[in-house]
Amino acid sequence: SSVSQGPRICIVGSGPAGFYTAQHILKHDAQAQVDIYEKLPVPFGLVRFGVAPDHPEVKNVINTFTQTAWSKRCTFLGNVTVGRDVTVEELQGAYHAVVLSYGAEEKRELGIPGEELPGVYSARDFVGWYNGLPVNRHLNPDLSSDTAVILGQGNVALDIARILLSPIELLKKTDITQSAVDTLSRSHIRRVWMVGRRSPLQVAFTIKELREMIHLPGTRPNLDPSDYQGLEKITHSLPRPRKRLTELLVKSALEKPGEKVATQWGQAEKEWGLRFLRSPLAVLPCDNSRRAAGIRLSVTQLKGTGEDAVAVPTGQVEDISCGLILSSIGYRSVPISSAVPFLPKQGVIPNSMGRVQGTQGMYCSGWVKRGPTGVITTTMSDSFETAQAILEDVRSGALNPLEPKTGAVAIQDLLLLRGIKPVSFSDWEKIDKVEIARGLKVGKPREKILDTEEMLQLVLR
Ligand code: FAD
Numbered sequence: 001s002s003v004s005q006g007p008r009i010c011i012v013g014s015g016p017a018g019f020y021t022a023q024h025i026l027k028h029d030a031q032a033q034v035d036i037y038e039k040l041p042v043p044f045g046l047v048r049f050g051v052a053p054d055h056p057e058v059k060n061v062i063n064t065f066t067q068t069a070w071s072k073r074c075t076f077l078g079n080v081t082v083g084r085d086v087t088v089e090e091l092q093g094a095y096h097a098v099v100l101s102y103g104a105e106e107k108r109e110l111g112i113p114g115e116e117l118p119g120v121y122s123a124r125d126f127v128g129w130y131n132g133l134p135v136n137r138h139l140n141p142d143l144s145s146d147t148a149v150i151l152g153q154g155n156v157a158l159d160i161a162r163i164l165l166s167p168i169e170l171l172k173k174t175d176i177t178q179s180a181v182d183t184l185s186r187s188h189i190r191r192v193w194m195v196g197r198r199s200p201l202q203v204a205f206t207i208k209e210l211r212e213m214i215h216l217p218g219t220r221p222n223l224d225p226s227d228y229q230g231l232e233k234i235t236h237s238l239p240r241p242r243k244r245l246t247e248l249l250v251k252s253a254l255e256k257p258g259e260k261v262a263t264q265w266g267q268a269e270k271e272w273g274l275r276f277l278r279s280p281l282a283v284l285p286c287d288n289s290r291r292a293a294g295i296r297l298s299v300t301q302l303k304g305t306g307e308d309a310v311a312v313p314t315g316q317v318e319d320i321s322c323g324l325i326l327s328s329i330g331y332r333s334v335p336i337s338s339a340v341p342f343l344p345k346q347g348v349i350p351n352s353m354g355r356v357q358g359t360q361g362m363y364c365s366g367w368v369k370r371g372p373t374g375v376i377t378t379t380m381s382d383s384f385e386t387a388q389a390i391l392e393d394v395r396s397g398a399l400n401p402l403e404p405k406t407g408a409v410a411i412q413d414l415l416l417l418r419g420i421k422p423v424s425f426s427d428w429e430k431i432d433k434v435e436i437a438r439g440l441k442v443g444k445p446r447e448k449i450l451d452t453e454e455m456l457q458l459v460l461r
Helices: 016-028 056-070 088-094 123-130 155-165 178-185 207-214 240-254 259-267 376-396 408-417 425-441 452-459
Strands: 008-012 033-037 074-077 097-100 120-122 147-151 191-195 219-221 270-275 278-285 292-303 310-321 324-327 362-364
Touching (some): 008 016, 008 088, 016 033, 016 056, 016 376, 074 408, 074 425, 088 097, 088 408, 123 155, 123 178, 123 324, 147 155, 147 310, 155 178, 155 191, 155 207, 155 270, 207 219, 207 240, 219 259, 278 310, 362 376, 425 452
Parallel strands (some): 033 074, 097 362, 191 270
Antiparallel strands (some): 278 292, 292 310
């Protein structure tokens, strides 16, 4: 990390956006040095704390990220919150380029009365809880009622429904936290409704996740045929992914299943279903007002068609009794510093191909660049685009690698003064080993450490 003629670049956030941006820069500029700052002591962002525990194959990207981190020209500095422990301006002083890849960490609020009642949780907190996100480790959700309502019909909603309904024997073999296993084994939830403002033609989940739900052991779909009648006549006109998804919904709702599936569904003790054209109006409290006992929904109708159709209220309402309400209406990025422009309405940093508007040497990638939608491969493409912009700016001279910059050396001095000890990638590998060893004892791929203090004690001796 000493004398180099290449650009010194720092990346804020070690999720897919951070790692893919680093990978592309390191691959195409043999002189570049990349430092990745991460607020948690552990890397990988939502790959560790978002992706469902029963989807281990999705987490294989970690192997690629680890290869990147092992590069001699890449340094991981965990346990450093940019905006608190070190400012964006300080990073700008120490690096030729600063890339903001800090994701979308906040929940979106429903903005309805009763939202604060016990029994109501955001998807972000609930997912964080079962995936071992340190801030959510004490969530301890109340699963004592028989019905849950999830507001939202995307893949995150399906992840949550699957975790609530999956046989505990299956979950026990994943890297879900032990406290989530304990709570879920005592769960009384038998029925999960996923509620959407629009129609079956606008659901946001994808076919693979739907298929998995349809075949979930011990669980049957409860799909109201009237929601799907007539749709088979228009499927041919839909774009391909939407067409296949709608065909599967229609088939599951309207066709008689084969004998084997019919028997499975007949014996199932749990069920899930989709409710359409409903938007949340209020959480209904129980008699003593101390917790949620139901949700009031406004019945909507669609104006327009296809992906652009808008739901407008009809004036009718419907109540559903439920003791668990999960709002899965999306994530939200927050501004990190007044030195960085931010569009509060869209919740993104204004940019063009990843170049932050009105600034020099500042870039962004991932969810904070394009908003909190899309899978890891979408994030990969947009991160490569940002990396490409940086490489071009080095080539064109817009970034000047010959200008002296101290990089991590100066920042580490600052951190030391402030009492912050960064966690290195080999420190993370120690944490990783301990987690894997603890998992092995109980037949899981890993048992995540939930307490950042415990992580730090393992490595900062
Ligand atoms: P993140 O992954 O959120 O990474 C941001 C990182 O920045 C985090 O590590 C965070 O700790 C760090 N950070 C935040 N603030 C600071 C700061 N101030 N200083 C330093 N560091 C900071 N995609 C799939 O392809 N398959 C799936 O199965 C899948 N499941 C998902 C399940 C859930 C519940 C969610 C929410 C998303 C899922 N996704 C899935 C989408 C995928 O996770 C995202 O596309 C991707 O993680 C976005 O990458 P990112 O790097 O922009 O953000």
